[in-house]
Amino acid sequence: GAGVSQSPSNKVTEKGKDVELRCDPISGHTALYWYRQSLGQGLEFLIYFQGNSAPDKSGLPSDRFSAERTGGSVSTLTIQRTQQEDSAVYLCASKDRPSYNEQFFGPGTRLTVL
Amino acid sequence: GENVEQHPSTLSVQEGDSAVIKCTYSDSASNYFPWYKQELGKRPQLIIDIRSNVGEKKDQRIAVTLNKTAKHFSLHITETQPEDSAVYFCAASLASYDKVIFGPGTSLSVIP
Numbered sequence: 180g181a182g183v184s185q186s187p188s189n190k191v192t193e194k195g196k197d198v199e200l201r202c203d204p205i206s207g208h209t210a211l212y213w214y215r216q217s218l219g220q221g222l223e224f225l226i227y228f229q230g231n232s233a234p235d236k237s238g239l240p241s242d243r244f245s246a247e248r249t250g251g252s253v254s255t256l257t258i259q260r261t262q263q264e265d266s267a268v269y270l271c272a273s274k275d276r277p278s279y280n281e282q283f284f285g286p287g288t289r290l291t292v293l
Numbered sequence: 294g295e296n297v298e299q300h301p302s303t304l305s306v307q308e309g310d311s312a313v314i315k316c317t318y319s320d321s322a323s324n325y326f327p328w329y330k331q332e333l334g335k336r337p338q339l340i341i342d343i344r345s346n347v348g349e350k351k352d353q354r355i356a357v358t359l360n361k362t363a364k365h366f367s368l369h370i371t372e373t374q375p376e377d378s379a380v381y382f383c384a385a386s387l388a389s390y391d392k393v394i395f396g397p398g399t400s401l402s403v404i405p
Binding site for chain 2: 210212214220221222224227229235237270274281282284285286287
């Protein structure tokens with residue numbers, strides 16, 4: 180079946196602009212995650228959605244970052260007033276219950292802020 | 294919240310040798326520990342995982358060990374091959390909550 184997809188694959192923007200990154204999880208997966216991977220760095224947790232529960236936003240680096248998940252499926256990560264340090268690959272992952280299951284990652288969106 | 298540390302950050306081994314990557318976690322409630330492999334330019338993929346009720350798990354050339362008391366877990370790769378070259382990430386989560394936190398990664402190079 181179809182895996183996790185993300186769009187766009189690449190995004191170049193100017194400092195100060197807003198950007199929206201989209202994630203389409205695997206159908207039926209209740210958990211959805213956003214991670215940020217800076218060049219050569221690890222997977223920094225940003226936000227986690229599980230079913231209809233309130234999202235865990237504890238990893239969002241500033242109030243310029245927000246995310247929503249509509250209808251328990253598609254998610255959008257929004258970065259307002261982008262800064263150069265926001266440049267990174269943004270990875271989305273989804274996971275099915277039960278809990279001891281694999282996270283399936285999307286291909287990522289490479290964001291470059293000029 | 295959970296914090297996962299990982300060592301070493303880079304590791305080079307000769308083909309055929311073993312490689313060991315070590316991780317520590319901070320939250321004693323964590324009970325699920327997956328390992329992901331990320332090849333250059335690709336997305337991370339699960340290679341092995343272990344639950345807290347098990348001390349060791351093997352899958353062919355890969356094994357993972359867990360010491361709950363010390364909050365340590367390790368990945369062991371035997372008879373390394375060039376295709377094992379990649380970045381390896383350990384992670385920890387509390388299965389009932391499902392928030393997965395990753396370590397900073399280990400870049401493994403296998404020299405032919």
